[in-house]
Amino acid sequence: MAWVSWSTMTKHASEGLGFRDVQCYNDVFLAKLSWRVINHPQSLMCRILLGKYCSTESFLKVENRTNESHGWRGVLIGRDLIRANTGWTVRDGKSIEVWNEAWLDNTNQLRPTGPAPEHLTQLKVSELIDPNSQDWDREKIQSIIPLYEELVLRIKLSKTGAVDKLSWLKTKSGDYTTKSGYWTAYEMTRRDEEQHHQTDFDWNKGVWKLNVAPKIKLFLWKTFQGALPVGERLISRNIVGDTKCTRCGLTESIHHLLFQCEFAQRVWALAPTNPTVEGSGLIDFPVNWTNLMGLTCLPPIGLSSDVLIPWLLSLWISHNNLLFNKKTASPEDIISRAVASVREWLNAQEPAELSPRSRPIVERPIENCHRLQSDAAWREDYGIAGLGWTIKKNTERASFGSHCHFVASPMVAEALALREAIFKCKELEIQRLKTDSIHLVKAITSKKPPPDIYCIVFDSISLISEFELIQFKWIPRE
Numbered sequence: 001m002a003w004v005s006w007s008t009m010t011k012h013a014s015e016g017l018g019f020r021d022v023q024c025y026n027d028v029f030l031a032k033l034s035w036r037v038i039n040h041p042q043s044l045m046c047r048i049l050l051g052k053y054c055s056t057e058s059f060l061k062v063e064n065r066t067n068e069s070h071g072w073r074g075v076l077i078g079r080d081l082i083r084a085n086t087g088w089t090v091r092d093g094k095s096i097e098v099w100n101e102a103w104l105d106n107t108n109q110l111r112p113t114g115p116a117p118e119h120l121t122q123l124k125v126s127e128l129i130d131p132n133s134q135d136w137d138r139e140k141i142q143s144i145i146p147l148y149e150e151l152v153l154r155i156k157l158s159k160t161g162a163v164d165k166l167s168w169l170k171t172k173s174g175d176y177t178t179k180s181g182y183w184t185a186y187e188m189t190r191r192d193e194e195q196h197h198q199t200d201f202d203w204n205k206g207v208w209k210l211n212v213a214p215k216i217k218l219f220l221w222k223t224f225q226g227a228l229p230v231g232e233r234l235i236s237r238n239i240v241g242d243t244k245c246t247r248c249g250l251t252e253s254i255h256h257l258l259f260q261c262e263f264a265q266r267v268w269a270l271a272p273t274n275p276t277v278e279g280s281g282l283i284d285f286p287v288n289w290t291n292l293m294g295l296t297c298l299p300p301i302g303l304s305s306d307v308l309i310p311w312l313l314s315l316w317i318s319h320n321n322l323l324f325n326k327k328t329a330s331p332e333d334i335i336s337r338a339v340a341s342v343r344e345w346l347n348a349q350e351p352a353e354l355s356p357r358s359r360p361i362v363e364r365p366i367e368n369c370h371r372l373q374s375d376a377a378w379r380e381d382y383g384i385a386g387l388g389w390t391i392k393k394n395t396e397r398a399s400f401g402s403h404c405h406f407v408a409s410p411m412v413a414e415a416l417a418l419r420e421a422i423f424k425c426k427e428l429e430i431q432r433l434k435t436d437s438i439h440l441v442k443a444i445t446s447k448k449p450p451p452d453i454y455c456i457v458f459d460s461i462s463l464i465s466e467f468e469l470i471q472f473k474w475i476p477r478e
C-alpha cells in the first residue's frame with residue numbers, strides 16, 4: 001500500500017516534475033487498492049476496511065467524511081476514479097439498479113435517463129428479466145424504458161447463473177490496470193485543468209512498441225512522466241524529507257539517478273555500446289532516448305540496444321535504494337544481470353510466437369467422439385445473426401441453424417453460435433466432443449473473455465464441464 005503525501009507532491013513539483021503527473025500516479029495506486037476492495041472483499045485487509053468504514057453503506061456509495069483518517073480518504077480518492085470509469089456487465093442483474101447505475105454499454109457510462117416513475121426508483125435490472133426464460137422481458141422493457149429497448153436486448157444474459165460484475169471501461173477485458181488507470185486519471189486531470197501539456201515524444205516508438213517486458217515499458221513510461229517512485233518508499237515508511245542520493249549524497253532526482261550520479265556514469269561507461277555513452281553529457285532524457293535506442297551493441301552480446309538499455313536502466317534504478325535494500329550491486333553485476341534477464345525474457349517469448357496452427361498436432365484417436373463445428377454470419381445493418389452448427393460422427397451428419405436479433409458484433413454472433421451448438425449436444429446427450437472453436441479455446445485459456453461475450457462464454461464453459469470428454473483441435477473446413 002503506497003500513497004504519496006502532499007509534501008512529496010510539492011517537493012516533486014518544485015524539482016520540475018509535473019505536479020499533475022505525480023498526483024495521477026498517486027490516484028492510480030489508490031484506485032488499484034480500491035479495485036482490490038471491490039473484487040476481493042473477503043480478503044483480510046478489505047474486511048477490516050469495510051467493517052470500519054462501510055458498515056452502513058456499500059464501498060461504492062459511501063461518502064467522504066472529513067473526520068476520517070487520511071489513509072481512508074486516500075482510498076476514496078482512488079474509489080472515485082474507479083466510480084467515474086466503470087460500468088456493470090449484466091449477468092443476472094441482481095446487483096444493479098436500473099436508474100442509478102451504468103449498465104447499458106461496455107465502453108461508456110450509460111444508464112437510462114429518468115425521471116424514473118416514483119414507485120420504480122430502486123428497480124433492479126433483474127426485474128426486467130423473465131425468470132422462466134431467463135431472457136429479457138420485452139414487454140416490461142417497452143413499458144418502463146422503451147427508448148433503451150434495443151440497447152438492452154443487445155446485452156446477452158447468462159443462462160447458467162453467472163453474477164453481475166463491475167467492469168473497468170477503459171480496457172477490453174474490463175479489468176483495471178495501472179496503465180489504463182494512469183491514462184484515465186491523466187486525461188481527466190488534463191481536461192479539468194484545460195491546459196495542454198504538449199510533447200513531441202513518440203510514445204509508441206520510444207516505449208510501447210519496444211520488444212521488452214511490459215514491466216520495463218511501465219518503468220520507462222513512469223520515467224518519462226517524471227513519476228518514477230524515487231521518494232515513494234521513503235514516504236511509505238514515514239521517512240520524509242531526506243531524499244539525498246544513497247550512492248553519492250547529492251540531491252536525488254530522476255535525472256541524477258539516470259545520468260549525473262557517479263554510479264550511473266560507471267554503468268554507462270561499461271555498457272557494451274558503440275560509441276560508449278557519456279552519461280554526463282546527457283541532459284534531456286526524452287531527447288536523448290532516440291539516440292540511445294539507435295546505438296549498436298557490441299559483440300558478443302548479440303542483443304540490440306533498444307532491448308538492452310531499457311532493461312539496464314530499470315535494473316540499476318531498482319537497485320538504487322540502498323537505504324532499504326542492503327544488497328549492493330556493482331555496475332558489472334547490473335550489466336551482466338541485464339543481459340541475462342533480456343535473454344531469459346526473449347527465450348520465454350519464442351514459443352508464444354509460434355501460431356498454434358503451425359505446430360504439428362499429435363492426434364490420438366478417440367473412440368465414440370462427435371465433431372462439432374459452429375459458425376455465424378452477422379448483418380450489421382439489421383443487427384441480426386445467423387447461427388449454424390454441424391454435429392458429425394463417422395458418416396452421420398446433422399446440421400442445425402437458428403438466428404438471433406440484437407446482436408452487437410460478429411464476435412457476439414460466433415460466441416452465440418457456439419453456445420447454441422453446445423446446448424444442442426447436451427440435449428442430444430452427447431458425451432464426447434471434438435471442437436475447433438477458437439473462441440472457446442481463447443476464452444478458456446485467458447479466463448477473461450471481453451465483457452460483451454462474458455455471459456455466453458461463461459455458459460459454454462459451464463456446459464462443457466459436464467461433458468465426459470472434450471478435445472479442441474483445428475478441423476479443416478470442408
Ligand SMILES: [Zn+2]
Pocket residue numbers: 245246247248249250256260261262263
Ligand atoms: Zn548519486
